[in-house]
Amino acid sequence: MAGNLWISAPKSQEDIDEAENLKNEANEYFKKQNYDRAIEFYSKAIEKNPRNAVYYANRSIANLRLENFGYALSDASLAIGLDKSYTKAYYRRAASYMSLGKYKLALKDFEYVTKVRPNDQDAKMKYNECNKIVKKIAFEKAISVDKKEVNIADTINLDAMSIEDEYEGPSLVDGKVTLKFVTHLMDYYKEQKKLDKKYAYQILIDVKAYLQKQPSLVDIKVPDDQKFTVCGDIHGQFYDLMNIFDLNGLPSEKNPYLFNGDFVDRGSFSVECIFTLFSFKLLYPDHFFMSRGNHETLDMNRMYGFRGEVTSKYTSKMADLFTEVYNWLPLAHCINNRVLVMHGGLFSSDDVTLDDIRAVDRNKQPPEDGIMCELLWSDPQFMAGRAPSKRGVGCQFGPDVTANFLQKNGLDYIIRSHEVKNEGYEIAHDGKCITVFSAPNYCDTMGNLGAFITMNGKDLKPNFRCYGAVTHPDVKPMAYANSFLSMLCQ
Incomplete structure (x- = not known):
């Protein structure tokens, strides 16, 4: 060159x-x-x-x-x-x-x-x-010493924490999330108020304990007559997340959801998004699912705002605990053995199986190549074959790669997120690769619609619901992002 x-x-x-x-x-x-x-x-x-x-x-x-x-x-x-x-x-x-x-x-x-x-x-x-x-x-x-990493969750003494006297927000019941807690929490957040730090730490510790028991690929069973919803990137757009629940109903055992990564960063209400989602995860562990995205990682959180937001609203120790929790998020979900859902996409190798995904040791920051990296970072392309990633990480994969992967693993199609789409979704690769992105008017600048997918367990046929952005308080996206990066990108 x-x-x-x-x-x-x-x-x-x-x-x-x-x-x-x-x-x-x-x-x-x-x-x-x-x-x-x-x-x-x-x-x-x-x-x-x-x-x-x-x-x-x-x-x-x-x-x-x-x-x-x-x-x-x-x-x-x-x-x-x-x-x-x-x-x-x-x-x-x-x-x-x-x-x-x-x-x-x-x-x-x-x-x-x-x-x-x-x-x-x-x-x-x-x-x-x-x-x-x-x-x-x-x-x-x-x-961070060499001793197999300090376990932040084990260093937190909840008994020594007291609830602030002036706190009037939602309370856990015997340390547990209830429906009343989550509905109160969402209303409290809409008023731009903050969950007490003791409850925040409790939720993170409990979510981590639950996620540690989960496999890297989670199998989901959806009954024939039940609706199931898949949402894409949220990126800290809390008020748009609330709009999804207004349009599609709150999560429940009869209204299960899968949120497909990138819950945080860029949008400046990431703390509100993640605690709402984690609360629903604890409330309905078998009917509310969350996949790891490429923004549930330390480097992304450092640059794009989540770490700064957590440190501003709570402490840097809590930001470290989030990193620890994110390491345990599952990497993919398989619905009724027929639809695979991951944040990014497919692989640079033709021989990857579902069992290979199950076998991934995910408790770490993603490496720069391999199955874990590609699940979080890859993107589809229209031409056949593979190409180096436009993102500099992962790969780009064509319709033939998708068809081969589906045939090898006995699947009907894949759902992924990771990319802004004007209509909030895109159907590619002869209908076998669907992108869904749920953050409308991304970063208050892109003008895109958001979308989510609903299907029933019987035929798993995807139905798309598109929606525009709703108003939010006057806090700009990237308000907590690394100011140096913003300066470079002028």
């Missing part, structure tokens, strides 16, 4: 002028948060003039907004190859590295800029901020 000598030059001045017009059109789409269209027009500009570093850097930031970290990283690197003095391209690449949890590589980019531009105060400031993050993470690793 050095020098990008292999990238052809534009054929004429006319191509250069047209490329600039296409870039300007792309910028307009970007301003309107229509990132897909922006990428389309930046790509057209690149076709006309492949040697303009700005086009790649602009496409990189659009891909960052869509969480296509792999593509963003590649574009930023191409921009740097074309113009080694282009500071913004280094910032884009650093943001991509940080989004992928590769903080030391981000630091190298900042270090390079400070060396070639020693008087650039902005570069110095960004280098210092990134260096602080790298040192903080190294310090956290050092104090």
Whole structure:
């Protein structure tokens, strides 16, 4: 890639002028948060003039907004190859590295800029901020000692905690979640009030104890005449979560749900979402299910707001306990031995079976490859075969990969989430791969509908309910996200 000598030059001045017009059109789409269209027009500009570093850097930031970290990283690197003095391209690449949890590589980019531009105060400031993050993470690793990880849940003394005198919120009954507790909790959250920390810790400890007994792949039996609901990403959009329950009824033994990962991050009511969902999990353990998503991980929570939100509303110790709990969330669910549900998607290998998923040791942060990683990160593609992931993690898989996997495992179709869709859902791969995304107007910018899927146990035919976003208090998305990442993504 050095020098990008292999990238052809534009054929004429006319191509250069047209490329600039296409870039300007792309910028307009970007301003309107229509990132897909922006990428389309930046790509057209690149076709006309492949040697303009700005086009790649602009496409990189659009891909960052869509969480296509792999593509963003590649574009930023191409921009740097074309113009080694282009500071913004280094910032884009650093943001991509940080989004992928590769903080030391981000630091190298900042270090390079400070060396070639020693008087650039902005570069110095960004280098210092990134260096602080790298040192903080190294310090956290050092104090987490080597003794098979400290078990945070075991260090919490609930008996020593008292309920605050002024607290008027919901109360556990003999330490247990009741329906009255959950309904009161949701109303309490709607008023932007906070669950007492003693009850919050109790819920987390109890959820962890339950999840530890669950397999990595949970089998769900839905009776022929019973409705079952699958929801996709919620991403801290509590008021939209409440709207799902208004539209589809509260969870109960007669109205079971599966929430398919990414409950938190980006949206600034993630604490409210996760405690509501965990409360229902404790109330109806055999009729309320939760899969791990790629945002139920330490690196994502550090960057995209959940860790900051928990620390702000409670303590950093509770944020550590959440990490511990998330490690035990199941990775996939299989409905009536016919429909497999996971957050991300399928695999880079053709020989993966349901038993392989059951055998995954999930009590950890996801590795960068393998079954666990791909369940959380992979995406479908329209063309056959496989391709490197646009996200830089997992893989992209085509309709033939889906068909082979279903046949090998005796399944009808898969449901996954993980991607914003304009209608809240998408049917791909000849109806065999369904995406459902339940956070409407994602991040208050995307303008998409949300959706959930209902089916009955007899035929498992998916029915889609779409809905728009509802109003919420004036707390912006990413309010608790790492401010340094936000600064890089301007």
